[in-house]
Amino acid sequence: MHLLELLQPSLWNLPVYASVAYLAITRGLPSFYVILPRWWNLPLYFAVLYLGATREQLAEHNLYDTYLPGERPDISCAGINTGARTLSGICNSLDIPAMGAAGARFARFVPLNDTYGETDTLYTPNPRTISQNLFKRNKFQPATSINNLAAAWIQFQTHDWFSHGPVNDPDHLMSFPLPENDPLRASGETHMTVRRTIKETHRNRPPTYNNINTHWWDLSQIYGYDEARHATLRSFVDGKMKVAEDGLLPVGPDGLDIAGYNDNCYPAWNDTQLYDHARLITTALNAKVHTVEWTPALLQDQILQVAMQTNWNGLAPKWLRFLPNIFGQHFAEAYYGIMGGKPDFAGVPFAHSEEFISIYRFHSLLRDNITIRSHMDNSETGNTYDIPQYTFRGAQDVVRGNKFSDVVYTFGTDNPGALILGNYPAAMMSLNKPGAPYTMDMGVIDVLRDRERGVPRYNEFRRLFSLIPAKTMDDISDDPASVAALRAIYGEDVESVDLLAGSLAESPRATGFAFSNTQFQVFILAASRRLMTDRFFTTDYTAAVYTQEGLDWIANSDFRAVIGRTVPELNASVHSVDNAFKPWVVS
Numbered sequence: 001m002h003l004l005e006l007l008q009p010s011l012w013n014l015p016v017y018a019s020v021a022y023l024a025i026t027r028g029l030p031s032f033y034v035i036l037p038r039w040w041n042l043p044l045y046f047a048v049l050y051l052g053a054t055r056e057q058l059a060e061h062n063l064y065d066t067y068l069p070g071e072r073p074d075i076s077c078a079g080i081n082t083g084a085r086t087l088s089g090i091c092n093s094l095d096i097p098a099m100g101a102a103g104a105r106f107a108r109f110v111p112l113n114d115t116y117g118e119t120d121t122l123y124t125p126n127p128r129t130i131s132q133n134l135f136k137r138n139k140f141q142p143a144t145s146i147n148n149l150a151a152a153w154i155q156f157q158t159h160d161w162f163s164h165g166p167v168n169d170p171d172h173l174m175s176f177p178l179p180e181n182d183p184l185r186a187s188g189e190t191h192m193t194v195r196r197t198i199k200e201t202h203r204n205r206p207p208t209y210n211n212i213n214t215h216w217w218d219l220s221q222i223y224g225y226d227e228a229r230h231a232t233l234r235s236f237v238d239g240k241m242k243v244a245e246d247g248l249l250p251v252g253p254d255g256l257d258i259a260g261y262n263d264n265c266y267p268a269w270n271d272t273q274l275y276d277h278a279r280l281i282t283t284a285l286n287a288k289v290h291t292v293e294w295t296p297a298l299l300q301d302q303i304l305q306v307a308m309q310t311n312w313n314g315l316a317p318k319w320l321r322f323l324p325n326i327f328g329q330h331f332a333e334a335y336y337g338i339m340g341g342k343p344d345f346a347g348v349p350f351a352h353s354e355e356f357i358s359i360y361r362f363h364s365l366l367r368d369n370i371t372i373r374s375h376m377d378n379s380e381t382g383n384t385y386d387i388p389q390y391t392f393r394g395a396q397d398v399v400r401g402n403k404f405s406d407v408v409y410t411f412g413t414d415n416p417g418a419l420i421l422g423n424y425p426a427a428m429m430s431l432n433k434p435g436a437p438y439t440m441d442m443g444v445i446d447v448l449r450d451r452e453r454g455v456p457r458y459n460e461f462r463r464l465f466s467l468i469p470a471k472t473m474d475d476i477s478d479d480p481a482s483v484a485a486l487r488a489i490y491g492e493d494v495e496s497v498d499l500l501a502g503s504l505a506e507s508p509r510a511t512g513f514a515f516s517n518t519q520f521q522v523f524i525l526a527a528s529r530r531l532m533t534d535r536f537f538t539t540d541y542t543a544a545v546y547t548q549e550g551l552d553w554i555a556n557s558d559f560r561a562v563i564g565r566t567v568p569e570l571n572a573s574v575h576s577v578d579n580a581f582k583p584w585v586v587s
């Protein structure tokens with residue numbers, strides 16, 4: 001039996017302070033690390049320290065490189081402008097130039113031996129039953145603490161961080177029988193088939209998967225990550241990206257957006273210099289908005305507010321920042337903030353991981369429909385879009401068929417869906433993606449991808465992330481209906497609960513948290529790491545590289561300012577809240 005399981009019954013019930021004392025003693029005081037259920041009940045600064053200690057613990061136990069020594073491509077940075085982000089992400093690290101580049105393998109946050117894809121259990125329990133009986137939304141349940149911009153924002157970020165590629169493997173399929181009572185059987189279908197993810201296989205170790213995007217937080221979803229694509233995005237005048245005549249993103253022949261950016265105050269600079277600096281500055285501002293605004297909106301707790309501000313700005317007040325650091329790297333990260341500090345790889349090259357992707361399976365955020373309302377008086381304009389109408393090429397109809405200010409206002413005042421069981425939009429379960437060979441049940445696909453890629457199921461995942469595993473279904477959730485729903489699928493077999501199912505069911509959650517504590521554990525590790533490992537957020541976060549104007553621009557902007565600048569009509573609405581991702585006060 002695992003040590004954590006032995007501890008569980010007493011820990012779950014003991015008051016939190018007794019748990020701290022008990023675990024500090026049993027684990028040995030020097031590490032200061034304790035696994036705390038309900039850590040959010042700790043006093044503010046104790047909780048922040050606890051999160052810091054957790055991050056160190058996770059960095060020690062949960063980082064696994066998928067490259068063996070000598071396997072990374074040998075790349076030279078000679079002749080490359082290392083003062084700017086490269087398109088493909090090479091030469092961010094000057095020591096390991098191929099680190100984090102487009103096409104590099106995903107890393108893992110769990111030991112490699114635990115990452116063999118599932119075989120015997122791949123279709124058990126039946127993914128379609130999980131999708132239809134456990135995930136599917138009957139009635140929309142809103143996440144009332146955030147607005148729909150928060151949902152749009154996170155999909156935008158994930159498209160920067162990772163992609164397994166637009167096309168899956170046509171030669172390797174996953175296929176399983178539809179449940180007996182499945183409505184699809186009425187049309188003669190007996191099985192559901194999904195293409196496998198394209199992978200690399202290796203002798204005597206698990207397969208690996210490649211990120212076709214760069215791993216760096218570099219806005220590659222806007223700027224592109226290969227020459228051919230990039231050439232179509234740039235205007236090559238004054239460092240600007242292309243925008244359409246109406247000021248919106250240009251549209252490609254496939255009916256999908258192409259991205260853009262503007263602004264210029266250095267007239268002597270050529271197009272490339274302007275472009276390189278604009279990209280650095282915009283990218284850092286994007287990272288700041290995510291760190292100190294999006295995250296505290298999703299995780300509305302004062303502890304997170306302080307923790308995320310600490311990541312970006314550090315705990316030290318301005319007038320005490322001159323003090324030299326005599327305590328080392330970890331102290332510096334907390335005292336001065338990560339930005340502009342020394343890089344910290346925790347001994348493992350940076351890459352996003354499969355486990356990181358899995359915790360962002362947030363499709364339940366999506367609304368069944370978007371009803372556009374006027375930013376002038378909140379009245380409905382008469383245009384409503386359901387999921388098939390607002391996704392893929394349909395997004396153009398929403399953005400171009402309405403006043404842009406009304407669209408952004410609607411997103412600012414609508415809630416997305418809550419990340420709980422029974423709230424996954426039904427339309428996402430019969431999704432027709434342009435070019436895809438079959439209709440997709442995204443609930444099925446979310447489950448199958450994790451099983452296929454060897455992301456551990458919920459309970460094992462918790463163990464591997466130093467969390468106390470559930471002993472019975474009742475330990476997963478305080479909500480009897482959620483527990484009953486899990487039992488109806490998984491019986492008493494708590495080990496078979498899928499990661500997404502357990503995460504959506506999990507409660508209690510930290511005060512104000514939109515997602516589970518299990519997902520949050522991954523978040524603690526990944527959110528800091530993508531800043532700490534990036535040269536342009538650490539060593540080279542300087543006026544010499546960014547310009548002082550650039551650093552000031554980042555320091556003085558927030559997402560409300562970005563929206564107010566871009567859509568001035570919304571300046572008042574967006575400033576009706578202290579965080580642009582919280583529901584705006586209606587006009």
Ligand code: HEM
Pocket residue numbers: 151152154155158162163164165168357358360361362363365366391392431433440445449
């Ligand atoms: C606008 C509506 C959306 C549509 C149409 C959509 C569609 C898709 C599709 C087609 C896939 C790939 C399926 C496959 O593996 O074969 C996918 C994957 C994924 N989606 Fe969405 N999605 C949407 C919104 C979101 C949102 C709001 C999030 C929030 C974070 C999200 C997170 C993810 C993640 C994490 C993956 C896995 C990516 C990977 O395996 O590389 N999606 N989605």
